[in-house]
Amino acid sequence: MADAWRLRPADEDSARGLAAGLGMRGLTARILTARGFSTAESAARFLSPRLADLRPPDGIADLDRAIDRIVAATTRPEKVAVFGDYDVDGTTSAAILVLLLRALGLDVVARMAKRSSGYGFSPGDATAFAEQGCTLVLTGDCGTSDHEALVLCRSRGVDVIVIDHHHVPTGKSPAFALLNPHRTDDTFSFKGLASCGVAFYLAAAVRTRLRAEGNAQAAALDPRAWLDLVALGTIADLVPLTHENRILVAAGLRELSLLRRPGLAALAENAGISSGTIGTAEVSYRLAPRLNAAGRLGDAQLALELLLATDRQRGQELANSLDDLNRERQRIQEQVWSAAVAAAAAYADAPALVLGAEGWHQGVVGIVAAKLVDKYRKPTVVVGFNAGQGRGSARTVGGFDLVQGLSRCREHLTGFGGHPMAAGVTVAEADLAGFRAAFVAAAAEHFASGAAEGPVEVDAVASLADLDMTQAEELARLAPFGTDNSEPLFAVPGVTVRSTRVVGASHLQLTLVHGAAVSDAIAFGMGDKDPGPGARLDVIGSAEVDEFRGKRKIRLRLRQFTRSLSEA
Numbered sequence: 125m126a127d128a129w130r131l132r133p134a135d136e137d138s139a140r141g142l143a144a145g146l147g148m149r150g151l152t153a154r155i156l157t158a159r160g161f162s163t164a165e166s167a168a169r170f171l172s173p174r175l176a177d178l179r180p181p182d183g184i185a186d187l188d189r190a191i192d193r194i195v196a197a198t199t200r201p202e203k204v205a206v207f208g209d210y211d212v213d214g215t216t217s218a219a220i221l222v223l224l225l226r227a228l229g230l231d232v233v234a235r236m237a238k239r240s241s242g243y244g245f246s247p248g249d250a251t252a253f254a255e256q257g258c259t260l261v262l263t264g265d266c267g268t269s270d271h272e273a274l275v276l277c278r279s280r281g282v283d284v285i286v287i288d289h290h291h292v293p294t295g296k297s298p299a300f301a302l303l304n305p306h307r308t309d310d311t312f313s314f315k316g317l318a319s320c321g322v323a324f325y326l327a328a329a330v331r332t333r334l335r336a337e338g339n340a341q342a343a344a345l346d347p348r349a350w351l352d353l354v355a356l357g358t359i360a361d362l363v364p365l366t367h368e369n370r371i372l373v374a375a376g377l378r379e380l381s382l383l384r385r386p387g388l389a390a391l392a393e394n395a396g397i398s399s400g401t402i403g404t405a406e407v408s409y410r411l412a413p414r415l416n417a418a419g420r421l422g423d424a425q426l427a428l429e430l431l432l433a434t435d436r437q438r439g440q441e442l443a444n445s446l447d448d449l450n451r452e453r454q455r456i457q458e459q460v461w462s463a464a465v466a467a468a469a470a471y472a473d474a475p476a477l478v479l480g481a482e483g484w485h486q487g488v489v490g491i492v493a494a495k496l497v498d499k500y501r502k503p504t505v506v507v508g509f510n511a512g513q514g515r516g517s518a519r520t521v522g523g524f525d526l527v528q529g530l531s532r533c534r535e536h537l538t539g540f541g542g543h544p545m546a547a548g549v550t551v552a553e554a555d556l557a558g559f560r561a562a563f564v565a566a567a568a569e570h571f572a573s574g575a576a577e578g579p580v581e582v583d584a585v586a587s588l589a590d591l592d593m594t595q596a597e598e599l600a601r602l603a604p605f606g607t608d609n610s611e612p613l614f615a616v617p618g619v620t621v622r623s624t625r626v627v628g629a630s631h632l633q634l635t636l637v638h639g640a641a642v643s644d645a646i647a648f649g650m651g652d653k654d655p656g657p658g659a660r661l662d663v664i665g666s667a668e669v670d671e672f673r674g675k676r677k678i679r680l681r682l683r684q685f686t687r688s689l690s691e692a
């Protein structure tokens with residue numbers, strides 16, 4: 125088991141001191157210490173995220189300019205456009221901005237980007253807003269690099285306030301105001317806000333300004349009511365759930381759990397979230413896929429309308445439409461997945477995968493690429509072609525940087541962009557083979573230099589008896605879990621399998637014993653790896669409280685397991 129996992133380092137003396145200081149278990153203190161919260165004060169603040177600890181917006185570049193411009197729009201008043209990207213971050217950003225502007229009495233036109241018309245805020249979108257008489261445009265989660273549309277707006281006397289968190293190109297932006305944490309002159313010290321977080325900061329600051337000026341509409345607004353939207357967009361966008369995002373998401377999940385928006389209430393009900401609290405898992409696996417389905421298959425306008433719906437019946441209709449689209453998305457995804465797995469067989473020995481075919485739906489290639497990385501543990505690009513023109517998504521593993529990797533293939537691509545862990549490409553069908561050869565060569569070079577996926581990093585080594593209800597409840601205080609605050613992972617060596625059962629499509633349920641300790645465990649998607657009763661295993665997993673028909677029990681969710689080599 126030695127090479128199956130690696131223990132995250134922590135100062136054990138600090139951990140002991142912290143356990144005593146907080147009155148918590150040693151395992152909990154060890155995890156907090158390893159994550160950088162080694163003093164009682166910092167740990168207590170981490171364990172109880174409070175809105176009062178949010179940093180003020182000081183240092184957000186162009187914030188005052190944007191506030192002034194929005195305030196000016198309310199005095200004329202002007203017709204204002206909101207334009208959002210088609211994913212959950214874009215949709216929730218747009219919703220926050222629309223809610224603010226409408227509450228201030230402005231006439232608002234809201235439109236979402238369409239996947240079929242390319243990326244971001246286009247000249248066509250700019251022209252349409254100008255022709256509708258809009259004199260101010262706010263973009264959510266796009267716009268930073270869309271200089272052509274920004275210049276066009278400028279020439280037509282339309283001011284654009286960009287609210288975004290994508291890469292900022294060098295040089296002066298043609299936007300009236302650019303709110304983006306990645307501006308080099310932005311001194312707000314947390315750089316991890318998603319666009320919906322930036323939109324929240326802007327909306328709250330506009331409300332503060334107008335309230336100070338005696339505006340009754342602004343005074344009646346409560347920014348906390350927007351936090352459910354911030355939680356949705358921030359979790360779905362996979363930005364770090366640390367610092368301001370942790371505070372916003374913790375409060376936002378509480379707000380979201382109240383399901384005050386009729387559309388979200390209906391969507392949650394359709395998703396089988398009946399009652400109780402909504403956490404990051406419910407957002408990631410149930411709500412976000414449904415909200416994203418609209419943008420993947422057709423028009424994200426449906427998702428925006430759902431977030432903004434004010435009556436139950438309309439909310440239910442929109443939720444049902446999103447459910448239908450999500451089922452259609454799943455069906456299409458299954459087809460592309462089967463075809464991609466079949467195609468991958470031809471490259472079993474290659475260190476990377478580049479797959480593509482005519483007709484693979486471009487709305488699902490990103491999900492399929494991510495699933496292929498899970499299955500094969502190789503950097504993967506999946507391309508959907510439409511009349512020979514391909515759009516694809518790349519996902520990676522093992523420290524292979526996609527921006528660097530794709531830049532080595534640029535002669536075969538018509539375009540590429542994105543982040544080190546997730547990127548997009550455009551490529552002609554005739555160039556796919558050349559692209560594949562270049563991408564595989566870049567990956568081969570990377571992995572030959574010894575860079576590879578390390579063993580799983582665990583937070584602590586524990587016995588089955590350690591992982592009881594008290595422990596699980598202490599661990600729950602580290603939530604919300606997500607990027608840069610992962611669910612604590614334990615190595616539990618030398619457990620014996622008492623019984624196993626395959627449940628659902630392919631999940632393995634186990635009862636594990638060690639001495640007098642007994643625990644249920646679930647291994648999702650590992651139904652084909654049943655070790656059988658009596659097997660001795662070393663397992664790696666997390667401990668969660670499982671609520672079923674009012675009964676609360678501990679359950680281990682297994683990440684992996686191997687035959688135990690430890691002494692009986």
Ligand SMILES: [Mn+2]
Pocket residue numbers: 213214265289318319361
């Ligand atoms: Mn985003």
